Amino acid sequence: MLRPLPSVLGVLSLGGMALLWRDISSKVKGENRTLSSLLSQYFAVKAVGWLGKRQRGKLEADTLNIRQVQEETLLKRLRKNADTCYGKQYDFSSIKDCEAFRTRHPVTTYEHYRELVTRVAAGEEKVLIAEKPLILAMTSGTSGASAMLLSTKDTNTEFFLQGVAVCLDAMRRVFPASDSLQRTTKLFYSPTFRQSEAGIPIGPNSSTPASSRHMLNLYTTPAPAFQVPSERDTLYLHLLFALKDPSVGTLESNFASTVFYAFSALQERWQELVEDIKLGRVSPALALEPGVRASLEAQMKPDPERATQLLTHFQQGFVGIARRLWPQLNLVLAVDSGSNQIYGEMLRERYCQGIPFYSPFYAATEGLIGVNLWPEEERRRYLLCPRSMFCEFLPEASLDQETPEKHTLLMEEVQEGHSYELVVTNASGLFRYRMGDVVKVVGFHNQCPVVEFQYRRGQMLSVRGEKVSEVMFLGALKRAISQWPGAQLVDYCCAESAIMGESCGGSDPHYQVFLELKGVRNLTEEQRYKLDQCVQEDSAVYKSFRFKGSIGPMRVQMVAEGAFKELRKQMMTFSNTSANTFKMHRVLRRKEYADFLLGKTI
Numbered sequence: 001m002l003r004p005l006p007s008v009l010g011v012l013s014l015g016g017m018a019l020l021w022r023d024i025s026s027k028v029k030g031e032n033r034t035l036s037s038l039l040s041q042y043f044a045v046k047a048v049g050w051l052g053k054r055q056r057g058k059l060e061a062d063t064l065n066i067r068q069v070q071e072e073t074l075l076k077r078l079r080k081n082a083d084t085c086y087g088k089q090y091d092f093s094s095i096k097d098c099e100a101f102r103t104r105h106p107v108t109t110y111e112h113y114r115e116l117v118t119r120v121a122a123g124e125e126k127v128l129i130a131e132k133p134l135i136l137a138m139t140s141g142t143s144g145a146s147a148m149l150l151s152t153k154d155t156n157t158e159f160f161l162q163g164v165a166v167c168l169d170a171m172r173r174v175f176p177a178s179d180s181l182q183r184t185t186k187l188f189y190s191p192t193f194r195q196s197e198a199g200i201p202i203g204p205n206s207s208t209p210a211s212s213r214h215m216l217n218l219y220t221t222p223a224p225a226f227q228v229p230s231e232r233d234t235l236y237l238h239l240l241f242a243l244k245d246p247s248v249g250t251l252e253s254n255f256a257s258t259v260f261y262a263f264s265a266l267q268e269r270w271q272e273l274v275e276d277i278k279l280g281r282v283s284p285a286l287a288l289e290p291g292v293r294a295s296l297e298a299q300m301k302p303d304p305e306r307a308t309q310l311l312t313h314f315q316q317g318f319v320g321i322a323r324r325l326w327p328q329l330n331l332v333l334a335v336d337s338g339s340n341q342i343y344g345e346m347l348r349e350r351y352c353q354g355i356p357f358y359s360p361f362y363a364a365t366e367g368l369i370g371v372n373l374w375p376e377e378e379r380r381r382y383l384l385c386p387r388s389m390f391c392e393f394l395p396e397a398s399l400d401q402e403t404p405e406k407h408t409l410l411m412e413e414v415q416e417g418h419s420y421e422l423v424v425t426n427a428s429g430l431f432r433y434r435m436g437d438v439v440k441v442v443g444f445h446n447q448c449p450v451v452e453f454q455y456r457r458g459q460m461l462s463v464r465g466e467k468v469s470e471v472m473f474l475g476a477l478k479r480a481i482s483q484w485p486g487a488q489l490v491d492y493c494c495a496e497s498a499i500m501g502e503s504c505g506g507s508d509p510h511y512q513v514f515l516e517l518k519g520v521r522n523l524t525e526e527q528r529y530k531l532d533q534c535v536q537e538d539s540a541v542y543k544s545f546r547f548k549g550s551i552g553p554m555r556v557q558m559v560a561e562g563a564f565k566e567l568r569k570q571m572m573t574f575s576n577t578s579a580n581t582f583k584m585h586r587v588l589r590r591k592e593y594a595d596f597l598l599g600k601t602i
Helices: 003-027 034-060 066-080 086-091 098-104 115-119 155-176 213-218 223-227 231-244 255-279 291-298 304-315 323-327 336-349 470-481 496-504 523-540 541-549 565-574 592-598
Strands: 134-139 148-151 184-186 200-202 250-256 331-335 361-364 367-371 382-384 390-395 420-426 432-445 447-457 489-494 512-518 556-559
Touching: 003 523, 034 155, 034 213, 066 098, 086 223, 115 134, 115 148, 155 367, 184 231, 213 223, 213 556, 223 231, 223 291, 231 255, 231 304, 250 255, 255 304, 255 323, 255 331, 255 336, 304 323, 331 336, 336 470, 336 489, 367 420, 447 470, 470 489, 470 523, 489 496, 489 592, 496 512, 496 592, 512 565, 512 592, 523 541, 523 556, 565 592
Parallel strands: 134 200, 184 250, 250 331, 512 556
Antiparallel strands: 134 148, 361 367, 367 382, 382 447, 390 420, 420 432, 432 447, 489 512
16 A cells, blocks of 8 residues: 555655756856756755845844843843853853943953953963854954954854845845856955964954855856965956856955956956967966966866957947946945945946945944845945844944943934944954944834944044044045046045154145046146035035134145055055955055055156
8 A cells, every 4th residue: 555655755756856957947057067066056045045034034023122132132142251251350140131231341442352362362261252262353454453353153153144144135135136046256365364372363254265165166266266375366367267157147245345456457457368268278477386277277178259259348448348248247246335435336337337236234353233135225224233243322422532331322222313333242252342433323124223334433534623534535535526527536545644744744734635546647736625625515623624724735646556556465464454354544544554655646
């Protein structure tokens, strides 16, 4: 009686396989894919899709009861670290609610942790956190010297579950074409790690080829390319293997600046790349280990037909080039808010015309802060993740108060339209920590605040206490450039005259502004003064100081082409920052950087 069962199971299995293959066949696929790579991508996409829906549901439920969720998040952190030296000092085990924690623990800055982190780096256990950190993570140093923070397994797990999974769910809801079996070109690099005294890796806490090793088969760049130490050579290989594949579906990087630098390199080296594709080789100009070169060249075959297509596209110019190179490109996935805003704008105006952009996260070395649930909107706003960190908010008017702990608000207490500095308690040993990020609450999703990034405290221009933020200055700069015929912004930064010393000339405090522009060879004095006028229009305080003569006229300097690329290299070398995490400093705090740009002025 039971004999028919195997036959039934066999039929069901065949039916299931048929349905599976039908689903795979219906999706847009990359070229030259093996069955095993298609299946691994298909199941990975399905698994992350299921996880994303599940995590999105949890997030939606959490936003309905913010106070309870935030208190649970805080108490979970305190319980886990109650048996550490730090936890015993502040008697974490006796804290039962948010108010007791806020009463007992001060608001802190990095100096509060410096000596403690040094002890962890030397190998002492249970100083700040219960477990050994995975890495000692270096911050990008945009608002001062780089800080060394702890990064834990919890930090990474929360980033994936509450960040990556949720954002992929939001992306597929709005851009269904991204739910395909096309390959992604992911622009990232293998950073250099050093070791602490206790052998703990020191370096950036970001997505790297090593941390993404199980996903590398989803990307156009072959795994051996990530063994290449030179960023320039790795970028060439990213471009080479992306150009080989006309069916690329997504361009991805941590930041829009990395995508912009990639297209700039493409514009410089396209002829060399086309020749390599035509001949089926990897350029002999690249400094590659013999084994790495052999592995890469094994994946190259002469393709004169593709080379001819590429040659035609490049000869048509670089406006809208991305869509011509990859007709099925669905999306550029990269953060383009904050200091990356100008790179996103330049990409949309020039190289990536007509392609949607999605800025998925608001995150930092301290951990995941928010997710963008509205990919289709031009405004980059982020829903705070209530289970990632316990968040407090210091009103903008209280940023310089001597006792900031008396002024912080909780998530349910902030007001729409007001700006605050974030004060966070995270999963990796920071408690009531002033991040330096100032955000504006632009709305609520259920009970949870939705924010826009405004500026870093250390990136504020202020020579007389006028406080001109990055957002305000960039707005004024864009208006001024719109009145300079033919001018296109490539990059910019500023310095306060106090750090310039004798090199800036003049005695009145003022701003020194460095601009790299396309389309113009020089600026008249009237054009340069237009930027000063635009800042005055936006800042009444700056205008009053200019009127009184307390602040001198802005000094606007044009720098040579490529100056900011060279500056970027210097900054990364000095701060031990990886290309994966680098952000251009909009206000220079080191005289060496300002002097370098002065030497590049036209």
